[in-house]
Amino acid sequence: MEKSILEKIRSEYKPKLPQALKGNVKAVEGEPTNSVRDQQIIKSLFPNTYGMPIVRFEPGEETTHHAINVGVILSGGQAPGGHNVISGLFDEIKRLNPENRLFGFLLGPGGLVSHEYMEITSEIIEDYRNTGGFDIIGSGRTKLETEEQFEKGLQILNKLDIKALVIIGGDDSNTNAAVLAEYYKDHGDGIQVIGVPKTIDGDLKNDQIETSFGFDTATKTYSELIGNIERDCASAQKYWHFVKLMGRSASHIALECALQCHPNVCIVSEEVQANDDSLNDIVDYIAGIVANRAAHGMNYGVVLIPEGLIEFIPAIGRLISELNDLLAEHGDEYKHLDKAEQRRYILEHLSKDNANTFETLPYDVARQLSLERDPHGNVQVSSIETDKLLSRMVAAKLRLWKEEGKFKGHFHTQHHFFGYEGRCAIPSNFDADYCYALGTSAAQLIANGKTGYMAVVKNTTAPTDEWRAGGVPITSMLNLERRNGQLKPVIKKALVDLNGRPFQEYKRHRDEWAAMTCFVYPGPIQYFGPAEVCDTTTITLQLEHQ
The missing domain is CATH 3.40.50.460 (Phosphofructokinase domain)
Structure with missing residues (x-):
């Protein structure tokens, strides 16, 4: 595809990673978690993925990783840095095992349901490093909330032998990720689901998520x-x-x-x-x-x-x-x-x-x-x-x-x-680094067998080497809110603290x-x-x- 001079030079930028993600990685588990509110109801709705511990990554020993196919979805409105999340995810799964493959579902969650996809190869990913937009696979706002949708998605996941799905989105999209993770876990389908925090609005943050990607650039x-x-x-x-x-x-x-x-x-x-x-x-x-x-x-x-x-x-x-x-x-x-x-x-x-x-x-x-x-x-x-x-x-x-x-x-x-x-602006250095680290963290959560987690990177006002990476159970962020006339579990939005x-x-x-x-x-x-x-x-x- 045609590129401006800035894009050509910018594509050569090498995103900086936290020290813990630069080589062999191990996952260290912390204490069990609870949802922010409505604990008993949320626990009853997510019996298989509730109460999981926070995970942090530390340097580890060399480990052999079996080949795995991974799917990725861009969900909701665009945010600068989405392509770097996918770049980080791609590079890390290939580093863990060169036989690993990455499939992107087209135009958001609807692509999973309608079985529209493409394989993301090294040739394709090179055109999108450090670029703005979501045009590598497109985005959409289809909600994943019905059993029919889950089963339709499972058909194509099984056909492509995909064992892990990464959903890059905001609070609603990551709530969908939590629901999907619970469904596939409950049915023993063997599909891991990992979320990545995206929104320029800045309202997807809490004690574990310091900022959503794209907010800096936007x-x-x-x-x-x-x-x-x-x-x-x-x-x-x-x-x-x-x-x-x-x-x-x-x-x-x-x-x-x-x-x-x-x-x-x-x-x-x-x-x-x-x-x-x-x-x-x-x-x-x-x-x-x-x-x-x-x-x-x-x-x-x-x-x-x-x-x-x-x-x-x-x-x-x-x-x-x-x-x-x-x-x-x-x-x-x-x-x-x-x-x-x-x-x-x-x-x-x-x-x-x-x-x-x-x-x-x-x-x-x-x-x-x-x-x-x-x-x-x-x-x-x-x-x-x-x-x-x-x-x-x-x-x-x-x-x-x-x-x-x-x-x-x-x-x-x-x-x-x-x-x-x-x-869709070209991501700032902060978002380029942050997103690449989030994608790398998502790959490590998959490699460590996690599902129902959101990839996180913390300590982000320090130099990049000192950033801390890991994962947080999505259920720990849920509460009940009224949507379309019904009480539903959703990720609690972070408003401006007066x-x-x-x-x-x-x-x-x-x-x-x-x-x-x-x-x-x-x-x-x-x-x-x-x-x-x-x-x-x-x-x-x-x-x-x-």
Whole structure:
């Protein structure tokens, strides 16, 4: 395939591995684990894979490994570094036994069910080292949750003599991996299932997972774009830029970009929820900052808005929760109605308080909240133009204040949504190394006979040699949550910790950044040069590990 000069040179980069993964490896088991919540129910749902110990890798003795075929799936949205996970997996299984083979299932979990696959060879893998995207085999969002799907998958696994399957994905995809591991273990099918933590949203992390891969590269990519906008903003001095950032269930991306770029406003959804703020409270907050800057001759600024904000406004969150249940139960009869009939149907079936909230929303936002859910039962928040909604409401507030003599400036806006721009970037050195180590760890979990585990790499703010690799039982991360109207086991999402160092660092500076123009321009990701420029982690990760 055609490559740019950067890609050609970048393909020669040799990812750095932790010391424990550089040669012969042994798995050392720790204490048994429990799920984060709902222990008895989770244990009853996963009797064969519950309570397994955490595993860490250490240098070991040379061991003979029998030949094995391995399958790999890329699941969910793209994240920089996915190709390096597959590269690390490929290199390690070939190092363990040159007869080992790797098969990729095409376009996500659906490829397993529909028996669409390709063998990944050394010739193929060479074209994808240190590249962004998931295009080596493609990705998809098919959920693996039915016995029919498991059995269809088993047919092709048996046909290809695949004994281990690696699922690279986010919280929902890794929950599917846990369910699949339990099913194949319970039925004695002899198929190992290993997960790898992926999501640019940054919400797949806990005591064992320090960060999900792709977060580093994506936030650095967005921060470059925001820095460019800030420089333009400070040059022209005539626009307020409203920037919506990807991150449907948490504000980690917005917060990291704020720490890197110092915008005038960054809304953190988790704080909105904790303060029980209304939509009008948020509008008043932004309008107040706009008015204050205008009073000092600054009719410009930058506002960062997390994609999932609308769900965290408590009144709207309660509305969405009831809408989810309503659409899950009555979706078939609802979807055949026209727009006006759908609105009437919703108002007739909602509780009084939620119906009142629904009626007060702008028509287009209410309509977007009532559209078909994604495969996991979630509102498709990327389609909700929260940035435009807020800027319109701020403009209306400022017009009122102008009539009252409280605002004498100008308010002109530009809108941006940064999502796809960061999902397939060439991975940073951190993500290139981290992902390669995750792939290597997944291979070692397979070699050590593990199933139902997620590959992990820890101590990631230290030099790469000092990173610690291993595996964590996926069941230890599960809790029960309502999805599509039913309680289901899912991996608990990590939201922004309002008492954590990253948010507290932002909180210490936000009043200054709101009043003054303190913009920082991070510039593009650097791939070649001194380590202090090229190998730095996110500010979030650095603060969390101080």
